[in-house]
Amino acid sequence: DAGVIQSPRHEVTEMGQEVTLRCKPISGHNSLFWYRQTMMRGLELLIYFNNNVPIDDSGMPEDRFSAKMPNASFSTLKIQPSEPRDSAVYFCASSRGLNGANVLTFGAGSRLTVL
Amino acid sequence: AQSVTQPDIHITVSEGASLELRCNYSYGATPYLFWYVQSPGQGLQLLLKYFSGDTLVQGIKGFEAEFKRSQSSFNLRKPSVHWSDAAEYFCAVGSGGGADGLTFGKGTHLIIQP
Numbered sequence A: 001d002a003g004v005i006q007s008p009r010h011e012v013t014e015m016g017q018e019v020t021l022r023c024k025p026i027s028g029h030n031s032l033f034w035y036r037q038t039m040m041r042g043l044e045l046l047i048y049f050n051n052n053v054p055i056d057d058s059g060m061p062e063d064r065f066s067a068k069m070p071n072a073s074f075s076t077l078k079i080q081p082s083e084p085r086d087s088a089v090y091f092c093a094s095s096r097g098l099n100g101a102n103v104l105t106f107g108a109g110s111r112l113t114v115l
Numbered sequence B: 001a002q003s004v005t006q007p008d009i010h011i012t013v014s015e016g017a018s019l020e021l022r023c024n025y026s027y028g029a030t031p032y033l034f035w036y037v038q039s040p041g042q043g044l045q046l047l048l049k050y051f052s053g054d055t056l057v058q059g060i061k062g063f064e065a066e067f068k069r070s071q072s073s074f075n076l077r078k079p080s081v082h083w084s085d086a087a088e089y090f091c092a093v094g095s096g097g098g099a100d101g102l103t104f105g106k107g108t109h110l111i112i113q114p
Helices: none
Strands: A005-007 A010-013 A019-024 A031-038 A042-050 A053-056 A065-071 A074-079 A088-095 A110-114 B003-005 B010-014 B019-021 B024-026 B032-038 B044-050 B056-058 B064-068 B073-078 B087-094 B102-104 B108-113
Touching: A005 A088, A010 A019, A019 A088, A019 A110, A031 A074, A042 A065, A042 A074, A042 B102, A053 A065, A074 A088, B003 B087, B003 B102, B010 B019, B019 B108, B024 B073, B032 B064, B032 B073, B044 B056, B044 B064, B044 B073, B073 B087
Parallel strands: A010 A110, B010 B108
Antiparallel strands: A005 A019, A019 A074, A031 A042, A031 A088, A042 A053, A065 A074, A088 A110, B003 B024, B019 B073, B032 B044, B032 B087, B056 B064, B064 B073, B087 B102, B087 B108
């Protein structure tokens, strides 16, 4: 199993530009999570999906952030327009279900720098 | 709402010495508890988990953790650390009801001295 695959690994962009982060979950996992990691706030859950349906997006910081999961093997997190305070590492994780006992498998992360 | 506290931001340990990383949680029922490790530039990897049963759980890389309900704690231990254990360690709690992922602590940065 290739694990959770995220791209790009690193992105440097200028303020105001659109950023799209991509995630391919583990095959057979029906739950997908987007986290953001910063020094100040640690790991924050942004949004999660179950069976491709967004369940809770209350962690999405602003309307500039949006996420989609068009099928079971692909999800995107989009920031438009981007701002310097969006600089962070964004992690995608997947699991077999939404029960709190389900183990999350994380991708390697996408490090975003907004200048 | 559940919460996790890792009181130590940084810990420095000599190679070969024992290690204990602290984790306290807040949750109304029996929690699902996890320890993850994050090496530099990498994602989080599961070290071990507690769901029920024996309160001392064994994980990968020689780590263990003990669930103490009376203290609301789930401390991570290792009898002898190796330089490769230098990383960020996260404690997390999951709710039994489901649908809200995990709540993570802020992490403890482990530094290994030669």
